[in-house]
Amino acid sequence: xxxxxxxPELPIMHVKALxxxxxxxxxxxxxxxxxxxxxxxxxxTTAWMQMESEESDPKKWIxxxxxLLMSAE
Numbered sequence: 001x002x003x004x005x006x007x008p009e010l011p012i013m014h015v016k017a018l019x020x021x022x023x024x025x026x027x028x029x030x031x032x033x034x035x036x037x038x039x040x041x042x043x044x045t046t047a048w049m050q051m052e053s054e055e056s057d058p059k060k061w062i063x064x065x066x067x068l069l070m071s072a073e
Contacts, residue, residue, distance in 0.1 A: 007069065007072075009072070010068065023048065025048075026054050027050060027051050027053060027054035028048045028049065028050055028051065028058070029048070029049045029051055029058040029061045029062075029066070030046050030047075030048060030058070031046065031047045031048070031049045031061070031067060031068055032046055032067045032068070033045050033046065033047055033067070033068045033069075033070065034067055034068070034069055034070065035069075035070050035071060036069065036070075036071050037069060037071075039067075044070065047068060
């Protein structure tokens with residue numbers, strides 16, 4: 001049995017800024033970004049991460065507690 005990696009590194013990705021009026025919300029997950037694993041005071045911002053398809057339910061990721069961490073631990 002192989003243990004799951006709880007803190008995999010995010011690959012380099014292309015980031016693009018859009019005006020709020022042009023932002024799509026369907027098929028995206030509002031992923032919180034933290035500096036460390038400690039939630040709360042280490043919150044930085046929110047990243048809109050595109051899911052597999054527009055039909056994907058973001059509640060799946062919310063219930064799993066998915067977040068981006070800026071520190072490598």
